[in-house]
Amino acid sequence: MLYSKTTPEEKRLRFRELLASGTIAQFPGAFNPLSARLIEEKGFAGVYISGAVLANDLGLPDIGLTTLTEVATRAGQIARMTDLPSIVDADTGFGEPMNVARSVQELENAGLAGCHIEDQFNPKRCGHLDGKNVVDLDTATKRIRAAADARRDPNFLIMARTDIRAVEGLEAATDRARALVEAGADAIFPEAMKDLSEFQAIRDAVDVPILANMTEFGKSALFTVDELQNVGVNMVIYPVTLLRSAMGAAERTLESIRADGTQEAQVGSMLTRARLYDLVDYEAYNRFDTGVFNFRIPGTD
Ligand SMILES: C[C@](O)(C(=O)O)[C@H](CC(=O)O)C(=O)O
Numbered sequence: 001m002l003y004s005k006t007t008p009e010e011k012r013l014r015f016r017e018l019l020a021s022g023t024i025a026q027f028p029g030a031f032n033p034l035s036a037r038l039i040e041e042k043g044f045a046g047v048y049i050s051g052a053v054l055a056n057d058l059g060l061p062d063i064g065l066t067t068l069t070e071v072a073t074r075a076g077q078i079a080r081m082t083d084l085p086s087i088v089d090a091d092t093g094f095g096e097p098m099n100v101a102r103s104v105q106e107l108e109n110a111g112l113a114g115c116h117i118e119d120q121f122n123p124k125r126c127g128h129l130d131g132k133n134v135v136d137l138d139t140a141t142k143r144i145r146a147a148a149d150a151r152r153d154p155n156f157l158i159m160a161r162t163d164i165r166a167v168e169g170l171e172a173a174t175d176r177a178r179a180l181v182e183a184g185a186d187a188i189f190p191e192a193m194k195d196l197s198e199f200q201a202i203r204d205a206v207d208v209p210i211l212a213n214m215t216e217f218g219k220s221a222l223f224t225v226d227e228l229q230n231v232g233v234n235m236v237i238y239p240v241t242l243l244r245s246a247m248g249a250a251e252r253t254l255e256s257i258r259a260d261g262t263q264e265a266q267v268g269s270m271l272t273r274a275r276l277y278d279l280v281d282y283e284a285y286n287r288f289d290t291g292v293f294n295f296r297i298p299g300t301d
C-alpha cells in the first residue's frame, strides 16, 4: 500500500549485490510510477528510468531540455513505487562538474539506487543517432569525479556512460572506459555498441559492471539476455520499450474508436478494471479504511 517500504539504502545495497552476483540483471524502463509496479510484479531485477522517456512523455525530444528538478521529481515518484532498485538517466549531469555534484545529491534524496552520466556535448541527443559529439577526456573524467565525490551513500552507483564509440571507434571507447573507472565510475555504460564482440572488448578493458542498452530501432541488434550474459554484461536496459508499447496500443485504440465509433474491438487487450485495481493495491486501502472507521464511541449508540 502507498509506497515501497524498502529504504533507498537497502535498495542500493541490493543493487550492488545484484551486480556482483554474476547473473545479468534486466531493468525495463518504467514510463510512469504504476509501470514500475508491473515491472516488479513480473519478476524483473530492477527499474530503469530513461531520459528519453521522461522527455518524450512531456512531449519534448531527448536533447537535454529536461531539468534536474523534473528528472529528480519524476524519478523519485517512480522509485518509491517499487521495492526494486531504480536507476536513472542523468544525461550529461545537468551542467558543469559542480552541477553534476548537486545532481547526484538530489537523485540520492529522491531515493534512486544510482544514475548514469554521459560524456556527450550539450545539446545531447539519443546515443543511437548520428551526429552526436563527445567532450574531451578531461571534461568527461571531471564529471565522474565530481559525481563520485558528491554522493553521501557509498552504495549509490555512479555509472559512466560513454558515447565515444560512434564518434571515434572501439579503441577510443575501451580507453575512455578505463579512464572513467580510474576517475571513480562504479560501472560503465558503453553506448551504441555494434555487436557482441564490442561488448566483450569493453568487458576485457574494465573490471567493473557493464550495461547493455537494448533500445529498439537503434544501432545495436536486440541481443538476448543469454547472449549478453555470455560476453560478461552485468545489466541490460530496455529503456523506451514500455513507452513504445503503451503508445502503440494507445494509437491503435484511438484509430479503432475513430473507425468503428466504439473502442469495443480493443477492450480484450486492455488491462481490466480488476487488474488495474490489483496493481494499485486497492484492496489494501479498503482494509485500512475499514480498520480506521470500524470503532464505536461508548454512549453514542
Ligand atoms: C538510454 C537512453 O539514453 C534513454 O534516455 O533511455 C536513450 C534511449 C533511446 O533513445 O532509444 C539512448 O540514448 O540510447
Ligand SMILES: [Mg+2]
Pocket (backbone or CB within 6 Å): 050, 051, 052, 062, 089, 091
Ligand atoms: Mg538518455
